[in-house]
Every structure is written in C-alpha cells, then in structure tokens.
Amino acid sequence: MFPWLEIGGWLGSALIVLSLTQARVLRFRWLNLTGSLVATAYNAILGIWPFVAMNAAISLINTYWLWRLNRERHDAAVYEVVEVAPDDAYLLHVLRTHAADIATFAPRFAPVPEPGEERSAFLVQRGDETVGVVEVRDAGDGGGVVELDWVTKRFRDFTPGEFVHRRSGIFAAKGFDRVVVPQAGGSDRAYLRGVGFRPEGSAWVRDVVAGAEG
Template identity: 85%
Template sequence: MLPWLEIAGWVGSALVVLSLTQARVLRFRWLNLTGSVVATAYNAIAGIWPFVAMNAAISLINVYWLWRLNRERHDAAVYEVVEVAPDDAYLLHVLRTHAADIAGFAPGFVAVPEPGEERSAFLVQRGDETVGVVEVRDAGDGAGVVELDWVSKRFRDLTPGEFVYRRSGIFAAKGFDRVVVPRAAPSEHAYLSGMGFRPQDGAWVRDVTADGGG
C-alpha cells in the first residue's frame, strides 16, 4: 500500500475519533464529515466496499445535519425565549449546574441579585432543553446592562442568544431604550456586531426602538 494512502487512512480515522470528543454540535458534525469523507475515499481506493458504503452513509448523514443545523440557527420557530424571575428555582439550578463554564464568560456574575437590584432574566429554549441564559440589569436612565449572555457548549456555534436581542420588544417593555455590554473580549466583537451592537465609549450598545424593533 502506498505510504500516502496509509497516512490518509490514519488521518481519516483520527478525525472521526477527534469528532467524538467535541461538545459543540457543529464542530462535531464538521470533523466527523471530514473524517468520514477521507475514510470513504481511502476504502474505495483500497477496494474495501462494505466500509465505503458505511462511511459514505455517515457522510450523507452529516451533510443532512449540517444543512439542518445551519437552516435552523436563525429560525425563530426553533428557539423560544422565556422570561423568568431572577430568583426562579429552575434558573438558579441551571446557573449552578453550569457555574464553572459561566465563570469563564462572566467572571463577576452573581446568580442571586443584590437586594433592590432590578434584573430581568431570559431562558433560551430549544424544545425542552435550556440552551442559553441572558440576564439584564436595569441601570436607570433607560439603560439595560447585560450581566450574562451564556450559551451551552453544545449550541455555542449556533448563537441562540440572538433571539433574545432580536425580540427587542421585551426590552422596550422594561423601559429600556438601549442595551449595553460594558466589557467584551475581542473574540466577542463579531458576535456583538452581528447582534446589532455598536462600540461606544469602550462599551457595546444596542438601541431599542419605541416599537420594539432592534
């Protein structure tokens, strides 16, 4: 067997194995697709037809799910935004369960609001699964400060938090005329820009219009 062909076979196998270690849905699908395509070609050249059929089928399954995930990533019918009280028992359970991951996004975030602090909390649901949490504090003068914008690892590539910002009517109903992210890492800038935020005085600001639009 040609050395380059054997190397290709090992690369395909390694990619399939690596894909199984991924928590993110999209990353898993892309790695698994790449590995299965390489494995299909390898087995076809080697004439191992049962494995050609198996890996070709896996490739088609991955293509289907990638198409579906990308089609649904901006589909409001797939994700639901549910407002809950900041001290809601289920919300606090979600925050406790994912506390270590959340700390990486918002190191200073405190799950239980301080006495007198006005905060709004929103769960992002995909069916019966909670895939994100957004919490906004009323800072007065029409400003809502984003205390937390967190998405679970599985759906981090799909940015389901956008549905909270796209439904700006929920912010207008709170009396906000703008939503502010006071600090953002460079890696978050593209996401915030895509959500309609703009840089302003070291922060990121998204206007909330009177009719609830973004």
C-alpha cells in the first residue's frame, strides 16, 4: 500500500472521530462530511465496496443536513421568539444550567435583575429546543441595553438572536427608540452589523422604528 493512501485512510478516520467530539452542530456536520468523503475514496481505491456504500451514504446525509441548516438559519418560520418574565422559572433554569458558558461571554451578567430594574427577556426556540436567550434592560431614556445575547453551543455557528433584533416591534412596544450593545468583541461585530447595529464610539446602536421589521 502506498504511504499516502494509508495516511489518507487514517486522516478520514481521525476526522470522523473528531467530529463526534463537537458540540456545535454545524462543525460536527462539516468534519463528519469531510471524514466520510475521505473514507469513501480510500475504500473505493481498495475495492472495499460495503464501506464505500456506507461512507457514501453518510456523506449524502451530512450534505442534506448542511443544506437544510444553512437554508433555515435565517428563516423566521423555523425559529420562534418567546417573551418571558425575567424571573420565569424555566428561563432561570436555562441560565443556571449554562451559567459557566454564559459567564465566558457576559461575565457581568446577573440572572436575577436588581430591585427596581426593568428588564425584558426573550427565549429563541427551534421547535422545543431553546437555542438562545436575549435580555434587554430599560435604561430609562428610551434606550434598551442588551445585557445578554447568548447562543447555546450546538447553535453557536448560527445567529438565532437575530430573530429578536429583527422584530423591531418587540422593542417599540417596550417604549424603546434604540437598542444599545455597550461593547462588542471582534467576532460579534459582523453579527451586529448584520442585524442593523452601527458603531458609536465603543458602543453599538440600533434604531427602533415602530411597526418595522428587519
């Protein structure tokens, strides 16, 4: 056997095993697809047809799910925004369950609002699965300050928070004329631009227009 062929076989196996360690659904699918394609080619060269058929089928399944996930990533019919009270029991359960992960993105976020603090909370649902949480504090001057815009690890390659920000009516109903993100890291800026925010100094601001969507 040629050394490069054996290396290719090991590489395909390694990618498939690595894919199974991924929490992110999109990353899992891409790694698994790449590994199964390599394995298909490797087994075809060796003439091991049962494994060719199996890996080819896995490749087709991964291709389908990648197409479907990317097609649905901006589809408001797939993701639903559910407003809940800031002290809602289920919301607090989600925040407690993912507290360590949330702290890495919003270390100053407090799940329970301070006395007198007005806060709006939104769950982003994909079917019966909660894939994101957005919480916005009323700053008292027509501005809403985003305290949390968090996505679960499975859907971190997507931007489900956009379904909250794209529905301007949600914030207009709260009396906001703008929504502010006090600071944003480099990886968040493309997302914020994509949902209509603009930079103002170190902050990012999105104007709220009553009755407007998008």
